[in-house]
Amino acid sequence: MTEGGMINVDKVSKRYKVRSGWSTVFRDVDFRIAKGEKIGILGRNGAGKSTLIRLLGGVEQPSSGRITRTMSVSWPLAFSGAFQQSLTGADNLRFICRVYGADISETVDKVEDFAELGKYMREPVRTYSAGMRARLGFGISLAVEFDCFLIDEIVAVGDSRFQQRCYDELFVKRKDRAMIMVSHNDRYIREHCDRAAVLAGGRFAVFDDMDEAYGYYQAHDRE
Amino acid sequence: MSGDVDGAPKSRLLRSWAIQRRVIGALLMREVITRYGRHNIGFLWLFLEPMIFTLGVTAIWTATKSVHGSDLPIAAFAVTGYSSVLIWRNMPSRLVDSIAPNLSLMYHRNVKIVDIFAARLLLEAVGVATSFMVLTLFFAAIGWLNLPEDPLKVIEGWLMLAWWGMSLAMFLGALSHRSELVDKFWHPTAYLLFPLSGSAFLVDAMPPEFQKWILYLPMVHGVECVRDGFFGSHFTPHYDLGYMALINLTFTFLALTEIRHASQNLVPA
Numbered sequence: 173m174t175e176g177g178m179i180n181v182d183k184v185s186k187r188y189k190v191r192s193g194w195s196t197v198f199r200d201v202d203f204r205i206a207k208g209e210k211i212g213i214l215g216r217n218g219a220g221k222s223t224l225i226r227l228l229g230g231v232e233q234p235s236s237g238r239i240t241r242t243m244s245v246s247w248p249l250a251f252s253g254a255f256q257q258s259l260t261g262a263d264n265l266r267f268i269c270r271v272y273g274a275d276i277s278e279t280v281d282k283v284e285d286f287a288e289l290g291k292y293m294r295e296p297v298r299t300y301s302a303g304m305r306a307r308l309g310f311g312i313s314l315a316v317e318f319d320c321f322l323i324d325e326i327v328a329v330g331d332s333r334f335q336q337r338c339y340d341e342l343f344v345k346r347k348d349r350a351m352i353m354v355s356h357n358d359r360y361i362r363e364h365c366d367r368a369a370v371l372a373g374g375r376f377a378v379f380d381d382m383d384e385a386y387g388y389y390q391a392h393d394r395e
Numbered sequence: 396m397s398g399d400v401d402g403a404p405k406s407r408l409l410r411s412w413a414i415q416r417r418v419i420g421a422l423l424m425r426e427v428i429t430r431y432g433r434h435n436i437g438f439l440w441l442f443l444e445p446m447i448f449t450l451g452v453t454a455i456w457t458a459t460k461s462v463h464g465s466d467l468p469i470a471a472f473a474v475t476g477y478s479s480v481l482i483w484r485n486m487p488s489r490l491v492d493s494i495a496p497n498l499s500l501m502y503h504r505n506v507k508i509v510d511i512f513a514a515r516l517l518l519e520a521v522g523v524a525t526s527f528m529v530l531t532l533f534f535a536a537i538g539w540l541n542l543p544e545d546p547l548k549v550i551e552g553w554l555m556l557a558w559w560g561m562s563l564a565m566f567l568g569a570l571s572h573r574s575e576l577v578d579k580f581w582h583p584t585a586y587l588l589f590p591l592s593g594s595a596f597l598v599d600a601m602p603p604e605f606q607k608w609i610l611y612l613p614m615v616h617g618v619e620c621v622r623d624g625f626f627g628s629h630f631t632p633h634y635d636l637g638y639m640a641l642i643n644l645t646f647t648f649l650a651l652t653e654i655r656h657a658s659q660n661l662v663p664a
Contacts, residue, residue, distance in 0.1 A: 188662070231502055247502040251502055253663075254499040256425060259429060263428055266424075269425070270417060271421045272505070273420055
């Protein structure tokens with residue numbers, strides 16, 4: 173039923189109320205992504221990348237325009253903000269399994285194996301180091317299967333061996349999935365995406381050619 | 396086990412109902428473990444906390460015998476009264492300011508504000524209902540009260556109270572996302588409403604002029620109904636469940652409107 177799924181972003185704008193009135197983050201963002209496609213979105217800090225990710229994930233609603241999804245969309249990859257700090261890693265994982273209807277024992281085994289937290293899996297998340305938390309976050313993200321993964325800035329997690337495993341899980345084993353990747357760094361986007369878009373000065377521009385996108389990004393650097 | 400997609404292709408409504416149930420169940424478990432933990436008696440606190448409250452109040456009212464000089468069974472009066480207070484007072488307290496700390500859960504698309512509310516309300520309802528039941532059986536066993544004359548009426552009144560508590564809680568819970576004043580005002584309001592809520596008096600014992608005014612408060616009708624079911628032959632109850640349903644319905648509508656508004660204005664970190 174997810175065959176031929178897509179995400180359709182139709183003239184989406186987002187604005188927030190601030191003290192001095194309204195602040196528009198971006199307007200008329202317009203693109204679509206089909207199953208298996210990978211699009212990278214370049215933008216500087218504060219350009220609205222994470223806001224766009226939240227709209228795509230359905231966490232926030234657009235101020236105008238529409239987003240239609242006919243495939244399942246992940247939460248931002250490796251996002252660990254939704255962890256309940258006083259619960260153990262395993263409890264947090266079980267919660268995710270229940271929410272998404274995944275098989276608990278099978279998934280726990282898989283994530284335990286992947287995140288390599290050992291006995292810390294049974295300790296409260298608040299006792300974790302930043303690296304452990306990120307490893308758990310990444311592991312849990314891969315515990316549920318999605319048609320489209322949202323990736324808000326690829327951050328290097330763990331040692332190089334762990335990074336290699338993350339890379340394999342995401343870009344090798346799941347290369348048939350759609351991915352929407354935002355970054356201020358063009359390196360990953362060049363490496364993994366077929367298309368790039370630039371978010372600058374509240375405007376959204378899509379390019380088929382990476383160099384063209386990067387040129388535009390450089391030119392609108394200060395907006 | 397892919398994202399949103401469940402096994403058999405049932406109708407859309409059935410499928411979203413299945414997802415909703417799963418999500419509320421997951422939140423319920425999370426809430427239980429977070430609130431009560433796995434140490435000592437754990438989630439038994441869910442029933443013990445309201446029981447301790449009710450026991451204390453029953454003990455005080457029995458000792459002072461100050462409530463009524465009539466032949467009313469004091470224990471039944473206290474248990475019905477205080478269990479009723481707990482339901483409409485605890486529910487809003489659990490929901491006020493409950494959206495902000497749970498915002499990051501909204502990254503899971505199936506989790507909605509209503510689900511977070513529902514999980515907490517369900518837990519609260521189960522806790523208070525169990526405490527009410529256990530105390531009734533306990534006091535009946537030691538001969539302090541007689542079992543309800545009309546159990547169905549008790550259940551009816553209690554469900555109406557729970558509905559009132561839930562609609563008020565959801566309304567205030569969603570409204571508190573708009574303004575922090577809700578939290579500031581709810582606590583004193585709840586405190587002031589307690590003596591007026593019909594828990595510590597029988598409407599019939601009040602002067603007629605006061606009765607007219609007090610019966611505008613929906614929870615008074617609920618408590619009177621519960622007591623009618625318990626020991627209706629001992630007093631003249633005054634209640635109108637039709638009026639209470641109307642108020643409950645109004646608040647449910649307000650709550651849903653306000654939840655919708657809050658859902659459209661979520662900004663998670």
